[in-house]
Amino acid sequence: MLILGLQKTTLLDYPGKVASTIFTGGCNFKCPYCHNRDLVMPPADVLAYSKDEIFDHLNKKKKILDGVCITGGEPTLHKDLPDFISEIKDLGLLVKLDTNGTNPQMLKSLVNDGLLDYVAMDIKHSKAKYNSIANMIKFDLSAIEESVSFLKENSVEYEFRTTIMKECHTEDDIIEIGKWISGAYAYYLQSYRESEQVINPIFSPHSPETLKHFVEILKPFVPNTFLRGID
Numbered sequence: 001m002l003i004l005g006l007q008k009t010t011l012l013d014y015p016g017k018v019a020s021t022i023f024t025g026g027c028n029f030k031c032p033y034c035h036n037r038d039l040v041m042p043p044a045d046v047l048a049y050s051k052d053e054i055f056d057h058l059n060k061k062k063k064i065l066d067g068v069c070i071t072g073g074e075p076t077l078h079k080d081l082p083d084f085i086s087e088i089k090d091l092g093l094l095v096k097l098d099t100n101g102t103n104p105q106m107l108k109s110l111v112n113d114g115l116l117d118y119v120a121m122d123i124k125h126s127k128a129k130y131n132s133i134a135n136m137i138k139f140d141l142s143a144i145e146e147s148v149s150f151l152k153e154n155s156v157e158y159e160f161r162t163t164i165m166k167e168c169h170t171e172d173d174i175i176e177i178g179k180w181i182s183g184a185y186a187y188y189l190q191s192y193r194e195s196e197q198v199i200n201p202i203f204s205p206h207s208p209e210t211l212k213h214f215v216e217i218l219k220p221f222v223p224n225t226f227l228r229g230i231d
């Protein structure tokens with residue numbers, strides 16, 4: 001595991017839980033709006049956390065924590081993720097995984113082995129426009145589709161989520177996404193926010209009114225559709 005960040009306590013990253021968030025380094029996507037540039041493209045002199053540092057913290061705080069959120073970067077790029085999560089579960093903590101859905105094999109095996117309690121998977125765009133966000137040289141939509149289908153089987157509590165930008169997501173795109181994930185348990189639209197860590201800060205958010213309109217469009221497909229990150 002390459003661990004480049006640790007938020008010791010958060011109420012925001014794991015819905016309804018007190019959690020620590022662990023940030024893994026490296027990602028197979030290069031989403032231009034990504035606000036974790038130093039995780040996706042770590043600087044040469046980056047300092048990583050040792051596994052001992054992480055577990056020292058978790059052991060000290062496990063009485064006040066409900067769980068751990070593992071995010072990135074893309075955590076499933078790390079082959080030792082299952083062992084790492086297994087050790088966290090041994091502490092009696094819940095585990096939430098944030099993923100871009102490109103590794104359905106690992107996602108399935110983590111769920112089937114009882115290592116995950118919650119999954120948040122990104123839906124970057126409609127199928128036709130997916131790689132306009134992901135920016136992969138070799139893009140395999142079938143992996144994303146497999147992860148979506150698997151999560152919709154409800155083997156684990158989950159949400160889909162999309163960061164929405166005015167320059168990228170139109171009403172027609174939202175309808176296409178709604179058709180794709182129709183029947184999902186929960187879907188969150190997250191408004192784009194500018195920050196110093198954005199890879200390519202050329203985007204802007206839709207207005208709150210437009211975002212609320214998108215939610216109404218989506219509800220016939222996914223009744224549990226919500227906005228996140230709107231003040």
Ligand code: SF4
Binds near residue numbers: 122
């Ligand atoms: S937004 Fe997520 S999937 Fe996209 S580059 Fe950033 S960490 Fe990777």
